[in-house]
Amino acid sequence: MEAASLPAALELVAGGGAGLSPEKRAVLGASLLLLQRDYRFERVWFWGCIQGVRGAYYIAEGLGPDRAAPRSRLYSLNCVEWSLLPPATEDIVAQAEQLKGRFQGDPSFEYEYTEINTEDAERLFEDGKELMIKEETRLVATIEQIDRAVGIIPRGAFVKTPLGSVHENRNFEGLSLTEAKKLSSYFHFTEPVNLKNKTLLEKALLDPSTDFLDSLEHDIPQGSWTVQLEKGGTVVVLRSLLWLGLTFYHVPTTKQYGYVYFGTGEKNLDLPFML
Amino acid sequence: MAEPPEEPPPQAVPREGQEEPGLREHLWPGRSPDQPEPYTSHQPQQSEPGPVSYEYQGVRQGADQPQGLRKSIYQPRAPDQDPYQAQDQRETVGQTHAPGQAPYQSQTPVQHLYHPWGAEQASYKLQVPEINISQSYTLGQDSHQEARQSMYQSYALGLDPYQAEEPKSAYQTYAVGRDHYQAYGRGHGPYQPHEPGYGLYQPGYSPYDDQIPDPNFRMLAIQNAKAYLLQSSTTSGLNLYDHLANMLTKILDEQPTNVVDIIENISKDVKWAQFRKKMDTLRDEHEILPKFEAAEKRKALFLKANGEGDEELEEEIGEMPLPNVMETAFYFEQAGIGLSKDESYHIFLALKKLISVQPIQTCRFWGKILGLEMNYIIAEVQYHEGEEEEETEEDEVIEEGGKGVGEDEDEDEEKEDEPPKSTYKPPPVVPKEENGTGANKFVYFVCNEPGKPWVKLPSVTPAQIVCARKIKKFFTGRLDAPVVSFPPFPGNEANYLRAQIARISAGTQISPIGFYQFAEEEGEEEEEGGGGRETYEENPDFQPLSVAELVDSLSTWVHHRQSILKQGRCVWLNPFQKSEEEEEEENEEDEKAEEPDEQQQEIGPPLLTPVSEDEGIQNIPAWTAQPSTNLIPQYAVAILRSNRWPGAYAFASGKKFDNIYFGWGHKYSPENHAPALPPPVQAEYPRGPEITETRDPTLEEELAFKAAKEEALAAAEEEEDEEDVEDDEEEDDD
Structure with missing residues (x-):
């Protein structure tokens, strides 16, 4: 969610019981601004918080002129000092997917591969890599996974210009209430995957400037989102069941929207059994 | 600005530009050609010292008056005279002025008249920058200008074909001049180098500069273009001409920053606004949003x-x-x-x-x-x-x-048929x-x-x-x-x-x-x-x-x-x-x-x-x-x-x-949830050698069995032979 509208936005997503303490809210109000200045970001998003056993990681994202470009990610343990995370590569994500269990809250903590077959071990050994993964690396991968799987925006909030870059749509006035209740009105804010596989007939109805992303309605498994009207029907809240803790809010017919993650950083692999 | 009531509304304001061209057509022919008002109207905006401008005005008024005269001057021109020549002639005149005044070319009819009065020329020169402005406005202008031109064209159509040329151009300048003053009066000065319209009026920029500017062709092209723009869409019933006019109105009214970046959206908005109005008399049913019910409950x-x-x-x-x-x-x-x-x-x-x-x-x-x-x-x-x-x-x-x-359910089942009673006792x-x-x-x-x-x-x-x-x-x-x-x-x-x-x-x-x-x-x-x-x-x-x-x-x-x-x-x-x-x-x-x-x-x-x-x-x-x-x-x-x-x-x-x-009400489990497996299927009957089907013997086994059997038989026969004999004997005895 936008750092500028953080206090109001946190109130709107508080229905899940998670939020920030007054101390953290206050410090974020200052430190995110400084972050924007020091790293020359055009926008700073407060991404959320991953709760470890011994501490929590607070995460912010910085956006450049092209909003869809890979975002810079920063983490902090106390919301005052921020450190830049390296970009996530496919290798890192694949490695971190093998890890289970809670985060520890210590970026230098090293995980051992729990289940590793001998071939992989040999290969890794030959490469000179260690069989350890630092928690910081896992953090990078987890944020990337979450952003890719469940980072969402309402339809029309961003437009693709003819030059290919993506900007906020200054004419976005929010979804109507009926639209806001449908999953098809929300898009994954990442590189589209399913869009290319659509048939010509389906593509014909799409507006290339707004419908350049994948919508949520075909997410697997079916029903991995809950859509609820909260606060007496004034705000639409989407919660991901795949990544428990991710909450998206949108106030219909206004420009207020955003998502935030307050969770343990673990994927809910039991989802098919739980629906 | 002192505008005569019969004066058509200012052209520079696009809102009025939507006005039906026909209206102006009606107004224009009835208008006296020597009407001085448009020129007097610019007086307050004059940047020149008072006396000079007055002088100039006088000249202009004077020049305007004999419009009929101007016509008469032009009329004798040979019908086959190439307008191009006339233009050349004008250019020579224009060259006497400072360079960069190429725009004057189109204003030459007036200029011709000025020419003889050497005395006024000085005052006229003082006006140069201003006229330049008028020109720049004309060329930098949008469809309104075209509209007007075609208007005059239509007006001219009713006249003698040969006459039509000159008055038209005269009117054109007239209109242009008038426009300019009004536009100037609204606060738009000459285009500055940083402004988007700058440079459009420079010679060599116009697409027509290198062509033969045959007014006939131009008029015709403009007419065709306008006719094309006025074509209504078969689906929405709109035409682009009105739409552009509406858009420009909106843009100039609202004056947003970086218009060019959001022009698509403005276009969309204008179209939207078109359909907002609900014309039937049925009223929409008042929407009762769920938030009102919720608010009632909370109240x-x-x-x-x-x-x-x-x-x-x-x-x-x-x-x-x-x-x-x-x-x-x-x-x-x-x-x-x-x-x-x-x-x-x-x-x-x-x-x-x-x-x-x-x-x-x-x-x-x-x-x-x-x-x-x-x-x-x-x-x-x-x-x-x-x-x-x-x-x-x-x-x-x-x-x-x-x-x-x-x-009850159990009883019902029992009534239907009586299956063998289970010996299972639930814990x-x-x-x-x-x-x-x-x-x-x-x-x-x-x-x-x-x-x-x-x-x-x-x-x-x-x-x-x-x-x-x-x-x-x-x-x-x-x-x-x-x-x-x-x-x-x-x-x-x-x-x-x-x-x-x-x-x-x-x-x-x-x-x-x-x-x-x-x-x-x-x-x-x-x-x-x-x-x-x-x-x-x-x-x-x-x-x-x-x-x-x-x-x-x-x-x-x-x-x-x-x-x-x-x-x-x-x-x-x-x-x-x-x-x-x-x-x-x-x-x-x-x-x-x-x-x-x-x-x-x-x-x-x-x-x-x-x-x-x-x-x-x-x-x-x-x-x-x-x-x-x-x-x-x-x-x-x-x-x-x-x-x-x-x-x-x-x-x-x-x-x-x-x-x-x-x-969510669930316990944490680091391992994946594995639902309990169903219990093994219960045995239908007790298994035992009496019930179980035996396996078929293979060929070898069968052969081996046969061989063994035969051997046994052979051995037995040997013994039996003797017995048999005895038996036979016995039987025989029987």
Whole structure:
């Protein structure tokens, strides 16, 4: 969610019981601004918080002129000092997917591969890599996974210009209430995957400037989102069941929207059994 | 600006540009050609010293007057005279002026007239920059200019073809000049180099410069272009000409920054606005949004109950069971846990309403469980002792009813046909705990949203708790929803919810050590219950622990709920013995009960066991303790987060402590959930050699068998031969 509208936005997503303490809210109000200045970001998003056993990681994202470009990610343990995370590569994500269990809250903590077959071990050994993964690396991968799987925006909030870059749509006035209740009105804010596989007939109805992303309605498994009207029907809240803790809010017919993650950083692999 | 009333509205303002061209056509022919007004109108904007401009005006007026004369001058021109020549001629004239005045070319008719008056030329020169402006305006202009041109064209059409040329151009300049003054009057000066229109009027820029500017062709091209633009769309009925005019109006009215970037959106908006108006007389049905209903419900929370008198209120205040939800919320907020303030307050009011309706002794906001469609807000209450019994009876009635239904079904089946009676005896049902004890110590009320009615959850049975441990399902938010799971859950979602609440409470309700103590007379209870003493009371001499102590060591926290045994009860009970005691008709069961009676008595940790003895999950400790802030340790609050039940929290500060739960109602499991496998298929019949089909012998076996048989036969025959002989003899004897 936008750092500028953080206090109001946190109130709107508080229905899940998670939020920030007054101390953290206050410090974020200052430190995110400084972050924007020091790293020359055009926008700073407060991404959320991953709760470890011994501490929590607070995460912010910085956006450049092209909003869809890979975002810079920063983490902090106390919301005052921020450190830049390296970009996530496919290798890192694949490695971190093998890890289970809670985060520890210590970026230098090293995980051992729990289940590793001998071939992989040999290969890794030959490469000179260690069989350890630092928690910081896992953090990078987890944020990337979450952003890719469940980072969402309402339809029309961003437009693709003819030059290919993506900007906020200054004419976005929010979804109507009926639209806001449908999953098809929300898009994954990442590189589209399913869009290319659509048939010509389906593509014909799409507006290339707004419908350049994948919508949520075909997410697997079916029903991995809950859509609820909260606060007496004034705000639409989407919660991901795949990544428990991710909450998206949108106030219909206004420009207020955003998502935030307050969770343990673990994927809910039991989802098919739980629906 | 002094405008004559019959004067057409200023052209420079696009709003008026929408006006029907026909109107102007009507106005123009009727207008006297020597009308001086348009020129006088520019007078106040003159930047030149007064006298000069006056002089000039005089000239202009004079020049304008003999328009008929001008016509006469031009008329004698040979009909076949190439207009191009005329232009050349004009250019030579124009060259006398300062360079950069190429735009003058089109104004030459007027210039021709000026030319003879040498005296005025000086004053005219002074005007040069201004005329230049007029020109720039003309060329930099948009469709309005074209419109006008075609207008004049149409006007000219009625005239003699040869005459038509000159007056037209004269009019054109006239119009141009007039336009310019008005535009100038509106505040637009010459285009500056940084402005978008700059340079358009430079020679060589216009597409027509290098072509032969045949006015006929130009007019025709313009006409065609306009006709094309005016074509209405077959689908929307709009035409581009009007649309562009509307867009430009909007842009100039609103003057947004960086117009060129948002021109598409403006176009869209203009089109939208077209369809906004609803022309039929039917009225839209007023939309009733769900938020209004919700607001109505919440409003009801804030209304004071009318029935209560003031006296009663005063009495109640003495021992009000209402918890201070806001205070608790404040402490949890210090750690970033909790609902928004509005929602907390609504829950506060909803609890007050609950207390006013039900005979409640203690009440607590237990927490919130999230669901797929709706969420549950849960209140934990204890009834007054007298009322409790009534409730109990009701429950039993319901349960008996439930049993009755089950029996009926069995009977029906039996009537249809009588299958062989099963010898299977289900294991005796573990009886549920009495209300007010064990897992049913508290009664729980739930509602989906504050303001909606509170629903009482049924008390939990051991079977439900046992089954709830094996399944992992999301709550839907509807209490009557079935729980589709394996193993099948005995009951619907209300029962599942109650079972999960019991499990969460047993695992996560903790308090600082010393806050509760056991009651004095305890000897008897210890004998009875295996799980230890069941009751405790508040310690009046409780010395609050410091936050540092509470955070550093988990042994400063104790469970104040009995843990639930594997059996699904807090107090272990031998189901088989019970059945003995209960006598009843089933004597056979007693015999069987003795067999598995080896069952060991389950013993859970006793009440008020320190939290530090909780088992972690793999390497993860059961609890994480943190102060709410490190910056101001004096006023920090000790916060415990459960890692076994993510979403369960406890705080303690001084003498105050509370537990709360916000989450999905599931226990943490690092391993993936694996639903229990179905039991192996039951054998249909006893297997044995008598029933089992034997395997067919293979060929070799058969051959071997045959060979063996033959050998045996051969051996036997040899013996038999002798016997046979004897036999034969015997037979023969017979």
